[in-house]
Amino acid sequence: MKIKKIKGENLRDATERVKNEFGDDAIILSSKIYEDEITHKQIFELTVGIDAEPEIDNDDISEEGREEIVQELEKKLRTVHGEEGVITIAPSKGIPKFSVSSPENEKVTKKDLKEVIELLKIMEVDVEIIKIVMDHLKNSKVLLTKANLKKHVLAILSSMINTTKLNIKKSSEPTIVAVVGPTGVGKTTCIAKLAAITKILHKLEVGIVTIDTYRLGAIDQLKIFSEISDIDLLVAYELKDVPAILEKFKDKDLILIDTVGRSQKNRNELATIKSFLRKFKPKETYLALSSTSSKKNLFDVSERFKIFDYTALIFTKVDEAVDFGNLLNVSLNMASPIVYLTNGQVIPDDIIAAESDFIAKIIYSGRLN
Numbered sequence: 001m002k003i004k005k006i007k008g009e010n011l012r013d014a015t016e017r018v019k020n021e022f023g024d025d026a027i028i029l030s031s032k033i034y035e036d037e038i039t040h041k042q043i044f045e046l047t048v049g050i051d052a053e054p055e056i057d058n059d060d061i062s063e064e065g066r067e068e069i070v071q072e073l074e075k076k077l078r079t080v081h082g083e084e085g086v087i088t089i090a091p092s093k094g095i096p097k098f099s100v101s102s103p104e105n106e107k108v109t110k111k112d113l114k115e116v117i118e119l120l121k122i123m124e125v126d127v128e129i130i131k132i133v134m135d136h137l138k139n140s141k142v143l144l145t146k147a148n149l150k151k152h153v154l155a156i157l158s159s160m161i162n163t164t165k166l167n168i169k170k171s172s173e174p175t176i177v178a179v180v181g182p183t184g185v186g187k188t189t190c191i192a193k194l195a196a197i198t199k200i201l202h203k204l205e206v207g208i209v210t211i212d213t214y215r216l217g218a219i220d221q222l223k224i225f226s227e228i229s230d231i232d233l234l235v236a237y238e239l240k241d242v243p244a245i246l247e248k249f250k251d252k253d254l255i256l257i258d259t260v261g262r263s264q265k266n267r268n269e270l271a272t273i274k275s276f277l278r279k280f281k282p283k284e285t286y287l288a289l290s291s292t293s294s295k296k297n298l299f300d301v302s303e304r305f306k307i308f309d310y311t312a313l314i315f316t317k318v319d320e321a322v323d324f325g326n327l328l329n330v331s332l333n334m335a336s337p338i339v340y341l342t343n344g345q346v347i348p349d350d351i352i353a354a355e356s357d358f359i360a361k362i363i364y365s366g367r368l369n
């Protein structure tokens with residue numbers, strides 16, 4: 001795709017110039033209004049992308065052949081999960097299914113592809129990622145019809161979304177999982193949900209450890225939950241408490257470690273949490289991020305929290321988010337899989353095990369259901 005900047009006296013003028021010069025082929029990527037330094041007149045500038053690809057032509061392939069290739073491609077794109085003999089800590093909810101319902105079997109046009117680009121931009125998907133999606137679409141353009149375009153975009157998005165599961169082997173060693181993250185993102189709530197699911201749904205022994213002795217009321221928050229749900233809770237006030245805690249919880253299947261929320265900018269405070277986690281040696285460390293945060297903030301947090309060597313991401317508060325492109329942006333940027341999404345305050349209901357198809361669907365639709 002070639003990028004060009006077209007200027008005009010006003011928006012209509014600039015748009016007409018784009019049309020005259022490039023016809024329907026141009027995709028408007030962004031617009032800017034500024035004052036000319038010499039004339040002091042307002043200038044409307046449009047940045048446009050010109051697609052040099054030829055028209056999409058899929059006449060050569062029969063209907064049956066096309067369907068077969070589509071299925072084969074989708075099979076390849078889909079991430080395969082699951083391992084025998086392990087218990088996956090996942091909520092009981094089914095993942096909502098989505099349907100593709102365009103009856104037409106016409107070829108896609110450049111306009112259809114432009115609409116996909118616009119939609120992904122609105123959903124805050126990174127421009128670089130959109131380019132990859134479009135490249136994939138172009139590679140399979142002989143297969144594309146109006147009816148299956150959405151299905152293809154979803155399959156491509158899904159193939160780019162890396163997810164993982166919390167698998168527990170019922171063995172002599174407890175599985176230790178820590179959750180770290182900035183303040184107030186929903187770490188403790190998420191831990192309570194995971195603890196309740198592990199106990200109630202999977203009938204496993206679970207213990208919670210909190211190292212949050214800083215925030216007023218933090219211990220009480222978990223104490224109340226622990227009493228209601230009959231789940232053991234221990235507090236690590238100092239590093240030297242850790243061995244005794246591990247000894248007490250040695251028969252648990254899962255130990256969840258709740259950490260104090262800290263700003264990503266405060267290295268000393270993060271280092272203190274790190275020194276606790278070094279002692280606990282968690283098998284998994286999850287970075288909890290709020291889906292409502294800006295891309296800039298999420299990139300900064302996920303970069304600075306790298307000191308914890310986190311193994312997966314939890315996106316909290318998806319129920320409050322207005323779009324979901326950042327789930328893909330951050331996960332791809334940090335090469336880190338997504339393990340859970342949390343979608344509300346209710347314990348233990350509001351948690352969803354991450355599934356690439358589901359995340360692709362919410363990114364594309366901008367809706368949770």
Ligand SMILES: Nc1nc2c(ncn2[C@@H]2O[C@H](COP(=O)(O)OP(=O)(O)OP(=O)(O)O)[C@@H](O)[C@H]2O)c(=O)[nH]1
Pocket residue numbers: 181182183184185186187188189190212215218259260261262316317318319320342343344345350
């Ligand atoms: N809407 C919504 N609210 C949530 C979700 N998860 C947590 N919350 C709310 O967010 C607030 C903060 O949750 P906590 O679990 O205490 O957050 P935290 O990260 O442990 O906070 P600190 O320990 O203070 O850093 C509470 O009001 C929760 O009920 C979610 O998925 N959706």
Ligand SMILES: [Mg+2]
Pocket residue numbers: 187188189212218258259260261
């Ligand atoms: Mg907390």
